[in-house]
Amino acid sequence: MEGLRFPLRDPPPAAALRARLRDFLREAGRDWTPEIRARSWMGFSREFSLAVGREGWIGMGWSRDYGGHDRSAMERLIVLEELLAAGAPAGAHWIGDRQSGPLILRLGTEEQRRTLLPGIARGELAFCIGLSEPDSGSDLASLRTRAERVPGGWVLNGRKLWTTFGHLCDYMIALVRTSPAPEKGARHQGLSQVLVDLRASGITIRPIRDLTGEEAFNEITFDDVRLPEDALIGQEGAGWAQATSELAFERSGPDRILSSYPLLAESVTALRDDPAAAEPLGREVARLWALRRMSLSIAGMLEDGEDPVRQAALVKDLGNSYEQALPGNLRRMADMDTMPEEVRRMHAYLTQVAPTFSLRGGTREIMRGIIAKELGLR
Amino acid sequence: MSDTMLVDQVTRALAEHCDAATMREVEARRFPRQAWDALAPMGLRLALVPEDQGGAGLGLETAAELFMALGHHGAPVPLAEDMVAAMLFAASGLEVPEDGVLTFAAAGGTVPWGAFATRVATVHGRRLHILAGGIANGRASISGEPRDVIEHATTLAEVTLPESFGDGSARSLTALIRAAQIAGALGAILALAVDYANTRVQFGRPIGRFQAIQQQLAEFAEESACASVAARSAARAADKRGLAGAAFEIGCAKIIAGEAAGKCAAIAHQVFAAIGITEDHSLHHFTRRLWSWREEGGTERFWAQRIGAEAQARGGAALWPDITARDEGIAP
Ligand SMILES: Cc1cc2nc3c(=O)[nH]c(=O)nc-3n(C[C@H](O)[C@H](O)[C@H](O)COP(=O)(O)OP(=O)(O)OC[C@H]3O[C@@H](n4cnc5c(N)ncnc54)[C@H](O)[C@@H]3O)c2cc1C
Numbered sequence: 001m002e003g004l005r006f007p008l009r010d011p012p013p014a015a016a017l018r019a020r021l022r023d024f025l026r027e028a029g030r031d032w033t034p035e036i037r038a039r040s041w042m043g044f045s046r047e048f049s050l051a052v053g054r055e056g057w058i059g060m061g062w063s064r065d066y067g068g069h070d071r072s073a074m075e076r077l078i079v080l081e082e083l084l085a086a087g088a089p090a091g092a093h094w095i096g097d098r099q100s101g102p103l104i105l106r107l108g109t110e111e112q113r114r115t116l117l118p119g120i121a122r123g124e125l126a127f128c129i130g131l132s133e134p135d136s137g138s139d140l141a142s143l144r145t146r147a148e149r150v151p152g153g154w155v156l157n158g159r160k161l162w163t164t165f166g167h168l169c170d171y172m173i174a175l176v177r178t179s180p181a182p183e184k185g186a187r188h189q190g191l192s193q194v195l196v197d198l199r200a201s202g203i204t205i206r207p208i209r210d211l212t213g214e215e216a217f218n219e220i221t222f223d224d225v226r227l228p229e230d231a232l233i234g235q236e237g238a239g240w241a242q243a244t245s246e247l248a249f250e251r252s253g254p255d256r257i258l259s260s261y262p263l264l265a266e267s268v269t270a271l272r273d274d275p276a277a278a279e280p281l282g283r284e285v286a287r288l289w290a291l292r293r294m295s296l297s298i299a300g301m302l303e304d305g306e307d308p309v310r311q312a313a314l315v316k317d318l319g320n321s322y323e324q325a326l327p328g329n330l331r332r333m334a335d336m337d338t339m340p341e342e343v344r345r346m347h348a349y350l351t352q353v354a355p356t357f358s359l360r361g362g363t364r365e366i367m368r369g370i371i372a373k374e375l376g377l378r
Numbered sequence: 379m380s381d382t383m384l385v386d387q388v389t390r391a392l393a394e395h396c397d398a399a400t401m402r403e404v405e406a407r408r409f410p411r412q413a414w415d416a417l418a419p420m421g422l423r424l425a426l427v428p429e430d431q432g433g434a435g436l437g438l439e440t441a442a443e444l445f446m447a448l449g450h451h452g453a454p455v456p457l458a459e460d461m462v463a464a465m466l467f468a469a470s471g472l473e474v475p476e477d478g479v480l481t482f483a484a485a486g487g488t489v490p491w492g493a494f495a496t497r498v499a500t501v502h503g504r505r506l507h508i509l510a511g512g513i514a515n516g517r518a519s520i521s522g523e524p525r526d527v528i529e530h531a532t533t534l535a536e537v538t539l540p541e542s543f544g545d546g547s548a549r550s551l552t553a554l555i556r557a558a559q560i561a562g563a564l565g566a567i568l569a570l571a572v573d574y575a576n577t578r579v580q581f582g583r584p585i586g587r588f589q590a591i592q593q594q595l596a597e598f599a600e601e602s603a604c605a606s607v608a609a610r611s612a613a614r615a616a617d618k619r620g621l622a623g624a625a626f627e628i629g630c631a632k633i634i635a636g637e638a639a640g641k642c643a644a645i646a647h648q649v650f651a652a653i654g655i656t657e658d659h660s661l662h663h664f665t666r667r668l669w670s671w672r673e674e675g676g677t678e679r680f681w682a683q684r685i686g687a688e689a690q691a692r693g694g695a696a697l698w699p700d701i702t703a704r705d706e707g708i709a710p
Contacts (some may be wrong), residue, residue, distance in 0.1 A: 008439075008614060015707045021697075085698040220511060261698070269694035275687070279679055281635075282686025286630035289701055290608040296705075297607060303495050311603075318600045368596035369589075374601055375572050377586040 003310035009300025021082040034345035043089025053123025067118030073303040087262035096120035100127035107234035130160040130174030141187040146177040156225040166218035191239035252312035257319035263346040317367035318358040380530035381440040398660040399447025400454035405522030426465035444559040449562025456491040470537035484548035492526030501548035508535040519670040552675030557635035558609040564602035597611035601638035608634040636672035
């Protein structure tokens with residue numbers, strides 16, 4: 001159970017950075033509607049991401065050579081926390097900052113780093129994640145989209161599904177098959193990660209309307225799409241291992257804890273004169289505090305160069321359950337119809353999207369499977 | 379000796395001297411003499427006493443690891459109570475007794491291990507009373523652990539605790555001990571349950587192969603990890619800001635531990651099924667302690683009420699800034 005160890009870590013004193021962030025967000029957030037704030041990092045605003053980039057708050061840990069800011073992982077965490085706590089629409093740079101950029105930094109060629117990272121750090125280049133397919137959700141290794149080698153590059157065919165902001169992004173990093181799976185044994189072999197410029201010809205992007213009436217995720221079809229030689233990221237055939245270690249970044253952050261925080265804060269204010277709400281609110285606050293301590297622990301391990309994939313799965317599942325339960329818990333404290341407009345609308349929005357929290361980034365059952373395996377079961 | 383070496387040493391000693399039989403002995407209201415005599419010479423009494431008063435000067439964060447190690451074995455000896463009582467003695471300028479068994483309690487509350495203690499420190503706001511004798515068997519807790527009442531005790535001394543202890547130090551210290559012990563016990567139960575799931579065969583395979591069992595134990599592991607992080611973090615906060623200054627974190631840790639205790643005890647019993655509720659099986663010694671310990675040092679309800687009321691008074695806009703400021707050493 002070594003993989004479920006959580007050493008404590010404290011954030012560095014960062015009063016000045018937090019104060020700057022809070023001022024910036026107060027100003028930027030003047031006109032954010034309750035829905036925008038409830039959407040959190042699932043809100044997409046190029047303009048906002050450019051402004052965040054100008055402040056030096058994207059790609060913070062990357063070297064200046066690549067447009068980064070040579071800051072610590074903990075300082076980056078502070079930025080993420082403040083964006084989330086404010087309910088900022090950070091979706092246009094979230095994926096690039098969280099996983100595509102770090103992936104390129106670690107495994108990309110010098111050329112890829114120089115052409116892509118500065119744009120991500122400026123908040124100009126938006127990335128999406130191309131994992132899921134129509135027949136491959138949790139069972140990701142069964143994916144069928146394939147890239148075949150041709151002289152001077154690759155030809156891509158297949159289909160990705162549920163690609164968040166695919167219709168708004170510049171690039172996708174896709175996990176695809178580059179050689180057939182062996183008849184017997186690991187289906188994980190023969191997968192690679194490729195960079196896809198979403199303006200290339202042969203790509204059809206079809207937004208899919210979700211239950212709130214919005215179009216956030218997409219179906220993306222690749223029909224003989226030509227990719228250049230240097231579209232390959234990392235090693236050919238090592239895509240599974242690369243994508244898996246990327247998941248430690250994808251799953252471990254404060255975005256798995258704070259997605260519904262703005263609703264909690266508004267509710268505390270709205271219910272401030274209700275003595276009966278004190279106890280249930282106190283439980284929410286306690287869990288928030290404890291989950292944040294877990295998230296800090298993971299940030300510390302990442303900073304120390306460890307690979308806390310299992311801890312990340314554990315905190316993701318706990319955090320998702322917490323974020324997800326909030327709208328329902330609030331209904332036990334008050335009738336939403338009697339609440340201020342801000343709370344009522346955030347609550348309505350979050351009630352509809354909360355089910356996705358334990359799906360996106362890997363489902364609850366898959367997270368618990370990872371933990372069970374670490375416990376030595378199965 | 380480094381803190382980790384001490385924790386390792388105590389962990390090994392507990393494994394050697396405490397088992398289900400020791401817990402049974404306690405539940406039969408006998409003092410676990412053998413275990414105590416083996417463990418007391420390790421000198422834990424002086425662990426939390428400052429160095430300039432002849433102690434080891436350890437912090438509560440290390441103590442929390444010791445409490446977890448104790449919890450892992452069902453805490454069948456009053457080492458935590460003894461260690462913390464000695465800390466209270468020293469903090470109020472009293473000499474720490476060398477022999478016997480020490481314990482502490484909030485004034486008016488039941489006294490853990492009281493009937494076996496040679497000295498009891500009771501806390502009245504910031505006043506500390508040292509009592510001897512006159513402690514009667516009280517009502518046993520759900521777990522059958524001694525929780526005794528004071529009847530005609532003699533007061534040997536009355537002193538004052540430092541300001542940093544605040545008015546609720548006995549409750550906070552009990553909360554911290556029990557939260558950490560719960561986290562430790564959860565680790566022990568999880569190991570037992572995983573082992574059982576991998577060996578108990580039904581339908582031709584170990585029940586641990588069934589996904590329903592795996593998912594429940596994974597949830598157990600989540601709650602257990604959360605309780606451990608919370609308890610250790612709260613102890614660290616108390617080292618930094620004093621007991622009164624860390625009431626928020628201690629309360630949060632107790633809420634998390636109490637909720638985890640309820641959820642995990644239920645999961646464990648589901649996994650063990652019938653064998654788990656037999657007197658012979660060791661599971662109940664642990665689960666009954668979970669149910670007892672969550673009642674002590676303030677329940678989830680007690681602390682949540684407090685923490686929630688404080689959040690209400692501060693308003694939603696202060697909630698996040700307050701949480702971050704505490705961790706970054708800025709007074710909210
Ligand atoms: C809002 C949102 C945004 C998303 N954005 C992206 C994105 O940007 N890029 C991307 O690639 N994907 C994205 N996804 C897809 C997401 O990763 C998948 O939904 C997820 O991996 C589950 O796949 P599925 O939906 O096909 O469900 P399935 O895998 O079909 O699962 C259905 C149910 O069966 C359960 N199940 C499946 N296998 C097992 C098993 N072995 N044991 C127990 N239970 C099992 C699942 O837990 C689930 O409850 C997004 C999803 C959502 C909801």
